[in-house]
Every structure is written in structure tokens, then in C-alpha cells.
Amino acid sequence: MTLQWEQLVVDAADPVALGRWWAEALGWVVVADAADEYEIRPAPDRLPGLLFVPVPDGKAVKNRLHLDFRPDDQQAEVARLLALGARPADVGQGDETWVVLADPEGNEFCVLSSRRA
Incomplete structure (x- = not known):
């Protein structure tokens, strides 16, 4: 199969x-x-x-499934996504190495720390 x-x-x-x-x-x-x-x-x-x-119906609670992205440059990618219309999101993550953002309809996704050589 x-x-x-x-x-x-x-x-x-x-x-x-x-x-x-x-x-x-x-x-x-x-x-x-x-x-x-x-x-x-x-x-x-x-x-x-x-x-x-x-x-x-609109989104009401935290996503049960979300996408994670690993960029070459986390700060630059977060800035680019915010400029496109993403917004910071707090899902209770605290102080972590990843950044949680939400798309224009509120769906959370994470921008992970940059890849290391």
C-alpha cells in the first residue's frame, strides 16, 4: 500500500x-x-x-495543527512576514527560540531559529 x-x-x-x-x-x-x-x-x-x-465560522481557539518553518535568517524572515500582514501570536509559548506568528485569519505558525552551519 x-x-x-x-x-x-x-x-x-x-x-x-x-x-x-x-x-x-x-x-x-x-x-x-x-x-x-x-x-x-x-x-x-x-x-x-x-x-x-x-x-x-471564524477561528475561535488555538490551532490543533500548525506549520513550522526554519529560515536561514529568523529575524529577517519574521520581519518580512510581519510586513506581509502576519502578526505576533501568544499561545503560551513563553521565552523560546522560535517565534509564533498568525496569518491574516489568525492561524498560528512558527518561525524556528535559523539553521546553523
């Missing part, structure tokens, strides 16, 4: 706007741009992707 990770589905009030934000944040390409299914991937034929779908 073979199992391949196809995509992570993200509930969104505005799938197109949130999908565009993540495409810009990650430098990914749009592979489906319908209002009810907006999908981005690292490249058109590369998996996994992020699929944004509409939901009527």
Missing part, C-alpha cells in the same frame, strides 16, 4: 485572499484558484500543497 501526502486543508473565511497571502509568504505557485478551492504548491507538480476552503 502506498500513501502520499497530497495537501493540508485550511479552513478560511476568504480562501482566495488567504491562499494568496500564503503563496506570497512561501513563494509558492497557485494551481487552483476557484473561490471554493484555492490551492498552492511549491511547484505545479510538487506535493504537498495547501488547499484553502470556505467555512462560515
